[in-house]
Amino acid sequence: MKISEVIEIIEQYAPIEIADDGDRPKVGLQLGSRNPECTGVVTCLDATLDVIKMAVENGCNMVVSHHPLIYYPLQKVDADEVHGEVVAYALKNDVTVYSAHTNFDKCEIGTNASLVKMFGGKTIETNGCCFLCEIEPTTVRDFALKIASVLGDKSVKVAGNPDKLVKKFAVCSGGGGGAYSFLEYAEKMQMSMCLVICLITSILKRSTEILLASSFHTMQVKLWQKTCSNQSLKTK
DSSP states (O other): OBHHHHHHHHHHHSOGGGSOTTTGGGSEEEESOSOSBOOOEEEESSOOHHHHHHHHHTTOOEEEESSOSOOSOOSOOOTTSHHHHHHHHHHHTTOEEEEOOHHHHHSTTSHHHHHHHHTTOEEEEEETTEEEEEEEEEEHHHHHHHHHHHHTOTTOEEESOTTSEEEEEEEOSSOSOSTTOHHHHHHHTTOTTEEEEESOGGGOOSOOSSEEEOOHHHHHHHHHHHHHTOGGGOOO
């Protein structure tokens, strides 16, 4: 199987066209060539130097990351700098780097869909990277404990009445303050009986009735492991 065929499989599930407007030019093939035979794939949250080395050491010539390795325009590739070292090492070792970011957040087997399933919800509406879901009635406290257990994340925090009954929740696997305006959407839906879940509390720009926040890193790593374990995405 060629690398190009692996890319075709990924894009059957997460086409580049559905990525956020500002994100679209930054996803897809980032480094290397799509023409070689694929000797193996390493998936990751971020394509760090350790990840590229892992790929080389295990005979894999493709890395699929969630976060784009090259997000802002590169002015130079200095192998003595952290970012430049990753790019230089990947190119030197013929490792192709591919990224599926907000297109993977939005797709039917992606990060947000996985979150909904893990939390026991049912999607009733989507708006970009924000998924509005129904859930069997439970208290904020119990739902927070469930989320902490599912994610293995002891850093889960709640702002609001822990005894309030939750019937719906909105989830976004990223910051929630970007172009898709996660909180604006939640407020527009008048979710007075909803639990709002966001992952990066430092960028929230307004208060909500109930806010549950999880560690961005813990959530993203757990999600990437979960979604990349899908049998249909395996190449070996």
